[in-house]
Amino acid sequence: MRVAPEIMLTDEERTKLTKLVRSKLTSVRLAQRAPIVLLAASGMQNKAIAEQLGIGRVQVSRWRERYAQSGLAGIERDLPRGAPPLKVDPTLLVELTTQGKPVAATHWSTRKMAAELGVSASTIMRHWHAHGLKPHIVRGFKVSRDPKFVEKLEDIVGLYMSPPEHALVLCCDEKSQVQALDRTQPGLPLKKGRAATMTHDYKRNGTTTLFAALNVLDGQVIAQCQQRHRHTEWLKFLRKIDRETPKDKTLHLIADNYATHKHPAVQDWLAKHPRFNMHFTPTSASWLNMVERFFRDITTERLRRGVFTSVPELVAAINEYIAHHNTNPKPFIWTKSARDILQKVIRANRRLSSKQNGTLH
Template sequence: MRRGRRAQVVKLSKKEREALEALVRQSTAAQRDVVRAKIALMADEGLTTAAIAASLGLSLPSVSKWRSRVASQGMAGLREVQRPGRPRRIADAQRLQLLALACEPAEGLGRATPTLNELCERAVQRGVVPHISRSHLQRILQAGDVRPHRVRQWLHSPDPQFREKVNAICELYRQQPLGSVVLSIDEKTGIQAIERKHADRAPQPGRARRREFEYIRHGTQALTAALDVHSGRVLGRCTDRRTQDDLVAFMEEVACAYPQGTVHVIWDNLNTHRAQAVWADFNSRHGERFVFHFTPLHASWVNQIELLFGIYSRRVLRHASHTSTQHLRQRTEAFIAQRNVSPKPFKWTFAGFELQTGEPRRFTRHAHTPRPSKRR
């Protein structure tokens, strides 16, 4: 009876075995690395090549190959060696130059990013490569995770007290002062009452809803709203315009809704919000109960009312057809009334920026502070 070649003996050190066992337990490890680690561990336990192949569902030559590598090289034998093939035509230094070429600043003629064909021409003109195709350059950019055609906008705040203002507002969001209320107030202007000139066509299987392009404008409305940050209650008022008198009239409604205690008002730096003479007179009529907090410049994300305006736009304005400004106002008031049936505050998780010492801000919740529920 003919016998096969004797399997090589695998002896792993304690450290190597622990490393391979940790690799097998990793849920994010590559499957090929996990299989090779199992082969090495089972061979170290004394199992035959046939038994390992049957247990892992592999072929005998495959198990024998990795068993021999582990026996001769240890854990280093499990690594993938470089396979033979045509050498790279574009060296690593040239690839880096191509990535830098794609990341160059925008042109002065208004062009944001060049096309791939233009990048290929520039690379040849500057002597980076003698020749390169469009697809080859695209693969190099993808391998370098460079997407020069994509642009993300951002807006810098020039406010020198940016961190201090944000931290103060976040502290009001996360800890309600005892005996006080925190209101986030702002205006949403230019809300168009648009009526579709022709009725929509209902969606069908395989076809989306169809809408006629033409529409009729019936005017605009301005929504001024106040969000009680800790209860979720909303006060709203629609007007034809947004003037200082309209805002003062709305604030009188706020004062009637909250007749006692300190009222912390958070809003942006609009000119109607900054009129010190107007609000000094208003505050004196109400016993100096109102404390105004202004968000930093270009930081509307700090104002929670913007979250409510986003929900309002999606649920009331998107794909809607309003026959008049009165119709738009009725739907807006119905939206606010529905929110107040079971109001829920937003879950504000941002605690603010780190202090100058580098220590993160920490907030201790008091017994009187209501815990915000999940975002609705």
């Protein structure tokens, strides 16, 4: 039969243990272990100590033996639990993440990297978070190669940040091929504990093109839906802008380099309407046109989850959204100066050049 070790305390040891029990600064674990030793020193058996303290008999036996072997230091340290955690070299992890790829895959996942290095997925996640690495994300980009990039950039940003007096600045573009999509089955509505549902497949019921002109000053939108987006439709939209803007205002229209915007017929019409001044964004720089921000809003808020059984129904929904927007419009505020944007583009071009020359890793 196993006999519990006898605990003999000096006056100094008893005083220390008593202070640990009474002190409010003692950790919970140590405050629980100290009474075990004191009761054991009084001659009580492990079973009686466990019943009095409301803990397990095995726990009493463990800390009684630890004190008998190592004294106060024995109960101050926690027992080791399991095997020591495997460590990973952060430098190796970052290098492998940024410069290598897993077999037959384009990017690392936490599980693939964990299997490669022989550690847990949570360890990989912790190191990726610490180093700001997100292999699962890829961001799209396109750097403009327009030879007149600087000139066009300064022109457009100047209109945003210092608009001319007695003039309107309108960001214009068309959102082409807006589809009237109907779902093959009705979805279920949102309810507590369940997201709304929508079938992954759909039925196409035709398309429309949304022409829009965003007033930079107040956020008002002039819009028109048309079946196609040729130069004739663009001219029709320009006439609508001409009708719906004050005649005494000069108009500065910002548009991209789509061929219909520069068609000879359009050029002739603009020559007969001198209050219209066209400003074209650099090639591959449609992000400079603030109407793209409005297109994003209407897509996410009205079109993407919409169900439309016909093109007229789609056009009615677009018109309703724009009418509601115009009741309380809010302008988008441009904050980046031309200089800040130019510096960012220069850095991007420099890195791309380094990549093409094989010096960027």
